[in-house]
Amino acid sequence: MPLAFTAEAQQKIVAIRARYPNAQAACLPVLHLAQDEFGHISDEAIDVVAAALGLTAAHVWGVVTFYTMYHRHPTGKHILMMCTNVSCMLRGGYDVLHALEKKLGCKAGENSADGEFTLVEEECLAACADAPCLIAGEKYFLKLTPETAIQALEEIKKMPPDHKSHPAGSSGGGH
Amino acid sequence: MAVTLENMPKLVMRFVGVEGANRIDEATRRGVYGTLKKALSMAPLAIVDEVKKSNLRGRGGAGFPTGMKWGFIPKDAKTTYLVINADESEPGTCKDRELLYWDPHTLIEGVLISSYALGCTHAYIYIRGEMIREHRVVQRAVDEAYAQGHLGKLHDTAGRGPWKLDLTVHRGAGAYICGEETSLLNSLEGKRGWPRLKPPFPAVKGLFGQPTIVNNVETIANIPHIIDKGGPWFADLGTPKSGGTRILCMSGHLNKPGVFELPMGIPLRDVIEKVCGGVPGGKKVKAVIPGGSSMPPLDASELDIPMEFDALMTDERIKPVEVRPGIKFDMGGGKALRTMAGSGGVIVMDEDTDLVAVTARIMRFYAHESCGQCTPCREGTGWLARITTRMAKGEGRPGDVDLCASIAHGIAGNTICPLGEAAAWPMLGFLTKFRPEFEAKIRRDLSPEKRAASTQPPLVQIRGTGYMGTALPRGRT
Numbered sequence A: 001m002p003l004a005f006t007a008e009a010q011q012k013i014v015a016i017r018a019r020y021p022n023a024q025a026a027c028l029p030v031l032h033l034a035q036d037e038f039g040h041i042s043d044e045a046i047d048v049v050a051a052a053l054g055l056t057a058a059h060v061w062g063v064v065t066f067y068t069m070y071h072r073h074p075t076g077k078h079i080l081m082m083c084t085n086v087s088c089m090l091r092g093g094y095d096v097l098h099a100l101e102k103k104l105g106c107k108a109g110e111n112s113a114d115g116e117f118t119l120v121e122e123e124c125l126a127a128c129a130d131a132p133c134l135i136a137g138e139k140y141f142l143k144l145t146p147e148t149a150i151q152a153l154e155e156i157k158k159m160p161p162d163h164k165s166h167p168a169g170s171s172g173g174g175h
Numbered sequence B: 001m002a003v004t005l006e007n008m009p010k011l012v013m014r015f016v017g018v019e020g021a022n023r024i025d026e027a028t029r030r031g032v033y034g035t036l037k038k039a040l041s042m043a044p045l046a047i048v049d050e051v052k053k054s055n056l057r058g059r060g061g062a063g064f065p066t067g068m069k070w071g072f073i074p075k076d077a078k079t080t081y082l083v084i085n086a087d088e089s090e091p092g093t094c095k096d097r098e099l100l101y102w103d104p105h106t107l108i109e110g111v112l113i114s115s116y117a118l119g120c121t122h123a124y125i126y127i128r129g130e131m132i133r134e135h136r137v138v139q140r141a142v143d144e145a146y147a148q149g150h151l152g153k154l155h156d157t158a159g160r161g162p163w164k165l166d167l168t169v170h171r172g173a174g175a176y177i178c179g180e181e182t183s184l185l186n187s188l189e190g191k192r193g194w195p196r197l198k199p200p201f202p203a204v205k206g207l208f209g210q211p212t213i214v215n216n217v218e219t220i221a222n223i224p225h226i227i228d229k230g231g232p233w234f235a236d237l238g239t240p241k242s243g244g245t246r247i248l249c250m251s252g253h254l255n256k257p258g259v260f261e262l263p264m265g266i267p268l269r270d271v272i273e274k275v276c277g278g279v280p281g282g283k284k285v286k287a288v289i290p291g292g293s294s295m296p297p298l299d300a301s302e303l304d305i306p307m308e309f310d311a312l313m314t315d316e317r318i319k320p321v322e323v324r325p326g327i328k329f330d331m332g333g334g335k336a337l338r339t340m341a342g343s344g345g346v347i348v349m350d351e352d353t354d355l356v357a358v359t360a361r362i363m364r365f366y367a368h369e370s371c372g373q374c375t376p377c378r379e380g381t382g383w384l385a386r387i388t389t390r391m392a393k394g395e396g397r398p399g400d401v402d403l404c405a406s407i408a409h410g411i412a413g414n415t416i417c418p419l420g421e422a423a424a425w426p427m428l429g430f431l432t433k434f435r436p437e438f439e440a441k442i443r444r445d446l447s448p449e450k451r452a453a454s455t456q457p458p459l460v461q462i463r464g465t466g467y468m469g470t471a472l473p474r475g476r477t
Ligand SMILES: Cc1cc2nc3c(=O)[nH]c(=O)nc-3n(C[C@H](O)[C@H](O)[C@H](O)COP(=O)(O)O)c2cc1C
Pocket: B057, B058, B059, B060, B061, B062, B063, B064, B066, B085, B086, B087, B088, B089, B090, B176, B177, B178, B179, B180, B181, B182, B214, B215, B216, B217, B219, B220, B417, B418, B419, B422
């Protein structure tokens, strides 16, 4: 079945569009919506967004590839954003990242084999005073150690998935 | 009279940690939206005047006087925009996120008052994409303010006739550069976050081609306090040229790291020792980044400097940044570069810290975040990342230290936006103050095979393209 926005999503697009003086400005929020609906931004999703806003696919492609949070490939159910920037690094951020890589059996930028997680090495997440830190969904996990980070995985598994739609994503390259 | 740690009133952080204050009923009960009425009974220009008198300076990075910036909006402007910069992503900075989560209503009141003063009828809050929780809380607060009629409904005013404001929360999608104001505007217009050449400045031609003011979250959160108690009162809290209080985000090697609202101009040593309980294990401080990772570091002999915009730029106790030993970096007109108060992100590093590894991490950050428009920044940040990375591994080549300095010098001043400087300044700053640490990473005895491998550490991908940066320039050997 070709990819399409649901009627509900189309209504949301109308509401988003009304907040801006032109359609192009709605590009980022509609891409967020598309990612939530479709799980990731495939070439087909780019065409659907472009058509919904009357933009060229080239423009939308340019936008998608510029920003790191639009995923071009299927991701795990939960995206783990692990900061290793200076404040986190000084307090063991890399130890935490490496412990997560080992536990999940994948490198930063990849999906875990069970399709549960996508591990992303992040730049500063604005929680430096509580370093090292990780964001999953809405939740911040602060002052992490390798042990508390591994424990956090169990809690994160119980949280709702980041995107509504989750085509099984066990192949690598989720970022 | 500047305030002290003991008698300082809490302004912008008054509700941080107060459960429930981010909901409109509780916020209103605590006095939020109480100043709006007073503001609407004033003439718009009188508000701008009050902000000028307050000596409020931008908290987003540059410390530009807010009232003066507001004065740049052309008198005959028909449509103007106010955009709140909530993209907080300068490494070491974690204050706006606290304000957004705990006290979105004071920010909205500030947006209302500022928009009224500027003649703006549609304002935007650009919030960083990764701040999923804060986005929900701020959007909920905006919905509440609409429901209460603060937003979206006509107000009686003394100076603009019936006036109403719409406020849209716009979520970013992962790009540090979108904190730079013109990149932010492009991102808000639905494009790649490519910075624009200035001039024209946003105050003349900004969002959707109209005069636009971009202000930081903390800057605007101060506005209700200024209008409530008066510009002179606010000015009096601070130092002669910087009004109010200042939030410092204290991270790194500290016993009690945290985000603190502090007297403007408090000496750095007092913050480290009195507020943050010193360095763990009684260790000595080796280096401090005073205002986010873009700013040149201070060393252990420079901790008595007041944490204030002008002092950090001009205090002669701070050693000027050099291009080569003995040759000062020229900011233009012979002006020396010391450091800057930046975004208030203070990162403390103890005596055991490997500053070459820290520098390499910082350079990797800027290489990752360069938008790729300007050759000196796109290629230069990639080169710096790769050379400092090989130095951090202990595989530096003879000539690498000078090579880094010359690349950094070649970036600074030659790019569209200040991200170029944001990489060049810390590079030169760390080299100026800690050169022997870098020299110690140079290996003169590598086998030819190892040397060939170390010459080309992995390339850094250029943002938004499938392309990798170009090969390293040939270093002197
Ligand atoms: C690379 C770069 C990143 C920036 N990031 C931010 C940011 O995350 N938040 C912010 O408020 N200002 C940031 N700024 C500064 C803005 O360009 C702008 O000066 C500021 O938002 C103006 O607000 P203010 O006058 O209230 O400080 C950044 C600047 C540069 C060059």
